[in-house]
Amino acid sequence: MRLRGIRRFHWARDVEEALSLLAAYEGRGALLAGGVDLARSPRDDIEGLIDITRMGYAFVEGKDGKVRIGATSTLTQVLEHPLARRYAGGVLAEALSRVASPPLRNMATLGGAVVSAHPWADIPTVLVALGAEARWQGEREEKAALEDLYEKPFRKIFRQAVVLEIALPAWSGAFAFEKVARSAYDIALLNAAAGLGVEDGRVVWARIAVGARPHRGERLSWLEQALVGEKPAPELWNKVAEEVRARVEVEDDRRAGGGWRREVAGVCVRRALERAAHKVGL
Ligand SMILES: Cc1cc2nc3c(=O)[nH]c(=O)nc-3n(C[C@H](O)[C@H](O)[C@H](O)COP(=O)(O)OP(=O)(O)OC[C@H]3O[C@@H](n4cnc5c(N)ncnc54)[C@H](O)[C@@H]3O)c2cc1C
Structure with a gap:
């Protein structure tokens, strides 16, 4: 017990x-x-x-393409909310619908996922790719990008603080999420979230994060920069897969080998980018 x-x-x-x-x-x-x-x-x-579930922090609100999600919103509430379903090409719904099982999603909250932030979890990967920001109240009210928080001893910070909400920025483009797991309800052996914006047929921004490597989701900034100015096309996505395989940082754990993860990371990033490009009409 x-x-x-x-x-x-x-x-x-x-x-x-x-x-x-x-x-x-x-x-x-x-x-x-x-x-x-x-x-x-x-x-x-x-x-x-x-x-903390009766304090009024279960909400999803949007303005000008930005979305604010109260920390005690359950994953199901987020997943089923029209704003969250539309946001950034529907990537939140894509990712959350792959988290565990419906009964678990009816209980688990977004704030709880941000604080527990397991290295194998899907939610940190997608939130880091999206540039999500957490707002919390401890001795004072503070906010920070999750990506930066995860570089710090964030669990210690949250032991004496309440996460209030997660804010997601507006993106003029779309994201997609990919996960490989042994079964539909299992945790990821590898996951990836990628997004891009395209103007005049060229990539103007790209955001890519890979998680469950087995480490927590982190951005591939070198790839994001390399993609700017490129013309989305099958050859480009194949090249991306090769580059990711060559450079992504992966390791073995008891669930999967690093060599396997390397291969799968290339495929997941390529698929996520291809689908994001499709969502922006390419
Ligand atoms: C069987 C199982 C399968 C899972 N599968 C997946 C998966 O496939 N993909 C994935 O991404 N995740 C997965 N998860 C992780 C899951 O998303 C998180 O465990 C869940 O979201 C935690 O939320 P909760 O509300 O239940 O947190 P709780 O259990 O209530 O809390 C977790 C921790 O966070 C703290 N906390 C909670 N809310 C706040 C807050 N607002 N402010 C400060 N501290 C807070 C608590 O004190 C505690 O330390 C899985 C978990 C389980 C148990």
């Missing part, structure tokens, strides 16, 4: 209450969102669970 130390359960009415309860537990309390991840926690030192 996990989390054997739990003594008390709280519903936080607002962020201030959640933070003051967290502080009162002096490290022995944890915020609870969907509980999907927390239920698997080996920690026995947690005495109090602070449920």
Whole structure:
């Protein structure tokens, strides 16, 4: 049995209450969102669970192509929201519909996924590719690009803070997501998200992230830069696949070998770019 130390359960009415309860537990309390991840926690030192799902942070809002998603929105709420379905060529819906199973997506929240940020997870890969920004409240309100946060000891930061929302920038182009797993409900052996904008038949921007390498999703900035000015065409995508195979940083773990991941990374990035190009009408 996990989390054997739990003594008390709280519903936080607002962020201030959640933070003051967290502080009162002096490290022995944890915020609870969907509980999907927390239920698997080996920690026995947690005495109090602070449920944050009734604080009013389950929303999806949009303005001028940007989308803001409240941290306690479940993956299903996001997946089914028309704004999120349309955003950046529908990449959020593509990625979220590949996360675990429908019952799990009905409970798991986007904020919980951002904080747990498993290296094999799909959500960090797609959010990093999209340039998502997290806003959180700790001692003060702060915000940062997830890509930068994941370079820091972010779990330590979030132990004394509440993630409030994830903001997604507007993109004039489209993204696509690819995942390879052993079954429809399994976690990724490799995943990739890629997007591009095209003007006058040439790539004007590209964003590409590869995750579950087995490390967390990171951008391939060298490839993004190399694609600018290129003409989208099958030959270009084949060249991209070769370049990714040659340069992507992958390793072995108990689930897949690095050599296999290298091959699959090339294919996934090529497919994601091809599909993103198709979405922008090419
Ligand atoms: C069986 C299984 C399969 C999975 N498959 C996939 C997959 O295929 N692809 C994928 O991308 N992911 C996958 N995941 C990961 C899943 O997306 C995350 O575990 C889930 O989104 C966590 O959200 P939650 O609301 O349940 O978090 P919780 O379990 O409630 O919390 C997780 C952690 O985050 C903290 N936390 C939660 N919300 C906040 C907040 N707003 N502010 C600060 N801290 C917070 C909690 O204190 C806890 O430490 C899988 C998980 C499981 C268990």
